[in-house]
Amino acid sequence: MTATESTTRQTPAGAGPRLPRKLGAFLVLSVLLVLAVAASLLFGARPVSLSTVGDALWHFDANNGDQGVVASRFARTVGALVVGAALGLAGAGLQGLTRNPLADTGILGLNAGSAMSVVLAIAFFGVSSLTGIMMAAFIGAAVVMTLVYLVANVGRDGATPIKLALGGAAMAVGVGAITNAILMVSDSTLDRFRKWQIGSLSSTPIDTFLGAIPMVAIGALILLSTARVSNAVSMGDDTATALGFNLGRARLLGSIGVVILAGTATAVAGPIAFVGLMIPHAVRLLVGSDYRWLMPGSLLAGPVLLLVADTVGRVIAPPSEIQVGVMCAMIGGPLFILMMRSGMKSVSL
Amino acid sequence: MSQPTEPEVTAAPQPAQGRVAVRKNRVARTVLWMSLVLVLAIAAYLFWGRDRLPAAEVLQVLGGQKVPGTSFIIMSDRLPRVAVGALAGAGLGISGALFQRWLGNPLASPDVIGVGYGASAAAVLAMITLGYTDWKLNAFALAGGLVVAALIYWLSASGKRTGPRLILAGLAIGAMLQALIQYLLTQAEVNTASDVMHWLTGSLSSSNWNSALVLLITLGALGALLLPFVLRQLKMLELGEDSAAALGVNVPWARVLLVFVAVAMGALPIAITGPLAFVAFLAGPISAALSRGPINIPLAGLTGAALVIVANFFAANLFAETALPVGVITGAFGAPFLIWILVRANSTGNGA
Numbered sequence: 164m165t166a167t168e169s170t171t172r173q174t175p176a177g178a179g180p181r182l183p184r185k186l187g188a189f190l191v192l193s194v195l196l197v198l199a200v201a202a203s204l205l206f207g208a209r210p211v212s213l214s215t216v217g218d219a220l221w222h223f224d225a226n227n228g229d230q231g232v233v234a235s236r237f238a239r240t241v242g243a244l245v246v247g248a249a250l251g252l253a254g255a256g257l258q259g260l261t262r263n264p265l266a267d268t269g270i271l272g273l274n275a276g277s278a279m280s281v282v283l284a285i286a287f288f289g290v291s292s293l294t295g296i297m298m299a300a301f302i303g304a305a306v307v308m309t310l311v312y313l314v315a316n317v318g319r320d321g322a323t324p325i326k327l328a329l330g331g332a333a334m335a336v337g338v339g340a341i342t343n344a345i346l347m348v349s350d351s352t353l354d355r356f357r358k359w360q361i362g363s364l365s366s367t368p369i370d371t372f373l374g375a376i377p378m379v380a381i382g383a384l385i386l387l388s389t390a391r392v393s394n395a396v397s398m399g400d401d402t403a404t405a406l407g408f409n410l411g412r413a414r415l416l417g418s419i420g421v422v423i424l425a426g427t428a429t430a431v432a433g434p435i436a437f438v439g440l441m442i443p444h445a446v447r448l449l450v451g452s453d454y455r456w457l458m459p460g461s462l463l464a465g466p467v468l469l470l471v472a473d474t475v476g477r478v479i480a481p482p483s484e485i486q487v488g489v490m491c492a493m494i495g496g497p498l499f500i501l502m503m504r505s506g507m508k509s510v511s512l
Numbered sequence: 513m514s515q516p517t518e519p520e521v522t523a524a525p526q527p528a529q530g531r532v533a534v535r536k537n538r539v540a541r542t543v544l545w546m547s548l549v550l551v552l553a554i555a556a557y558l559f560w561g562r563d564r565l566p567a568a569e570v571l572q573v574l575g576g577q578k579v580p581g582t583s584f585i586i587m588s589d590r591l592p593r594v595a596v597g598a599l600a601g602a603g604l605g606i607s608g609a610l611f612q613r614w615l616g617n618p619l620a621s622p623d624v625i626g627v628g629y630g631a632s633a634a635a636v637l638a639m640i641t642l643g644y645t646d647w648k649l650n651a652f653a654l655a656g657g658l659v660v661a662a663l664i665y666w667l668s669a670s671g672k673r674t675g676p677r678l679i680l681a682g683l684a685i686g687a688m689l690q691a692l693i694q695y696l697l698t699q700a701e702v703n704t705a706s707d708v709m710h711w712l713t714g715s716l717s718s719s720n721w722n723s724a725l726v727l728l729i730t731l732g733a734l735g736a737l738l739l740p741f742v743l744r745q746l747k748m749l750e751l752g753e754d755s756a757a758a759l760g761v762n763v764p765w766a767r768v769l770l771v772f773v774a775v776a777m778g779a780l781p782i783a784i785t786g787p788l789a790f791v792a793f794l795a796g797p798i799s800a801a802l803s804r805g806p807i808n809i810p811l812a813g814l815t816g817a818a819l820v821i822v823a824n825f826f827a828a829n830l831f832a833e834t835a836l837p838v839g840v841i842t843g844a845f846g847a848p849f850l851i852w853i854l855v856r857a858n859s860t861g862n863g864a
Contacts, residue, residue, distance in 0.1 A: 340843020492691035
């Protein structure tokens with residue numbers, strides 16, 4: 164596979180496969196996405212026929228039990244689309260802006276920050292509305308990201324990948340300890356929070372996911388606008404500056420996009436690990452490391468992973484189900500290791 | 513602090529020798545300071561704080577006499593806690609420092625690369641699905657840590673890129689294990705979940721002389737028998753694996769032994785106290801920053817012990833009503849500490 168030879172530090176112009184292959188990759192991703200949506204609607208603890216899905220979509224009958232099943236699956240399908248797109252793109256954006264192949268909303272501590280902030284909001288301020296939880300998640304993610312960046316930025320060489328990752332890991336553990344402390348004091352918060360904390364798309368009303376779409380769209384637009392800067396950054400900060408990019412402004416803008424995406428996803432579905440770390444690496448194998456391709460590719464591929472994970476989690480052990488957060492980790496972990504072992508040279512620590 | 517020689521005096525005839533002497537001096541000074549901190553924190557915990565006991569009675573108990581009430585508190589609660597805390601901290605510190613030095617990366621502490629999660633996940637599994645609370649829980653935790661380490665090692669051991677691969681494989685396995693722990697938590701009754709959360713935070717509250725003895729024997733045996741050997745081999749491995757092989761080191765076996773000692777040193781404390789956030793991660797870098805040199809393994813062990821004992825004092829006395837689990841303190845106060853180290857290392861230009 165030629166794509167494995169491209170590295171994150173390589174000149175973007177020469178990186179990755181040629182145009183027809185990139186377009187082919189996008190076609191494959193789109194087909195996969197359609198198939199994943201269909202599978203998500205059709206399969207579950209209780210199988211339904213294709214015609215029932217059609218009926219439920221076009222002339223919904225609230226009294227029909229099968230159609231009710233489809234309706235609930237429709238909600239989580241929308242959820243998987245929204246959350247997957249947000250996490251996949253956020254991961255790609257973080258990896259580009261920080262030139263850090265290990266960047267992930269989890270590793271840089273953003274998920275942990277959102278989670279702590281949401282737990283604080285639930286436990287001490289009685290917040291329960293989506294807007295409130297989303298705001299709390301944004302604030303948590305933004306505070307952690309700012310702190311991590313400020314810490315990593317001290318010193319001569321600025322925010323190097325390893326300093327960012329270290330600061331993020333430090334923050335995640337510290338913030339996680341505070342979250343645990345709050346949860347231990349309040350059993351009722353623990354009961355509500357442990358189901359959310361795992362990352363789940365079930366029992367969330369569709370309105371919640373629909374309400375998240377505008378935020379994801381805004382975050383996505385902001386982040387996609389930084390694709391060219393990310394390409395320049397992959398050649399090194401000095402080169403990027405020499406090419407006339409304002410790195411400070413680009414990083415600020417990109418960070419805002421990442422915080423919006425990661426915060427929204429965490430607020431509606433709980434912290435879901437691994438999507439942001441794995442999707443960009445997988446897409447990089449397909450389209451190369453040009454962020455103008457990599458970012459939209461991650462936007463498409465994130466939902467595929469989430470839909471498959473959610474569907475498999477429903478089918479694997481009926482009548483109970485395994486939450487999508489667990490499934491993502493169980494699918495993502497081995498796949499990630501497989502990629503690493505097959506000679507992913509793009510990861511240099 | 514009694515300071516035998518000033519650095520300027522020792523830095524005389526040959527520059528290289530002088531540097532070594534200065535470094536040894538700094539390490540010795542840091543050992544003295546750390547020991548002082550350790551002793552002061554133990555004394556503060558025994559004599560001073562929320563539930564203060566009459567100092568005279570505490571001294572009598574420490575002198576071997578029986579004082580009703582005070583004897584029980586000191587001998588059955590506070591001293592075992594201090595013993596378990598110091599031993600666990602030392603084990604975690606050494607474990608983290610071994611990984612960090614071998615992989616040349618401060619991120620590579622056992623709690624980051626999944627080994628800690630292996631021990632935790634196995635223990636949570638034992639608690640929730642098997643209902644174990646006794647020594648079987650500890651055995652599960654140790655086995656979990658070793659199995660996960662073996663898995664990560666097997667996944668990453670091929671050729672020269674073992675270090676980065678090991679960190680990556682560990683991150684992946686760690687994330688999977690975290691998800692597994694969360695899943696098990698959702699399957700548990702809320703009371704059990706609460707207990708598990710308590711254990712997962714890391715606590716000294718269930719310490720007794722038995723657990724202290726177990727830690728002392730196991731960590732002591734590892735530290736006395738295997739650690740010196742591992743340290744010698746580590747020094748040669750740091751010259752590069754080819755050079756080490758040329759010096760007669762069996763590189764694959766040296767690595768396996770190193771990983772085994774590092775994992776066991778970290779998983780044994782986790783088995784007893786639960787994962788004490790940050791101790792393994794912080795002990796090495798803190799000791800290196802204080803001694804202004806490379807990570808010194810025994811010094812990191814001492815630093816780990818001091819961290820846990822200081823945290824234990826704060827956990828017991830920070831709030832008027834409740835004593836917190838010590839892991840809350842190491843986690844919450846560890847973060848700014850690590851940030852301080854990062855900033856300090858960055859601004860002097862030798863940052864990570």
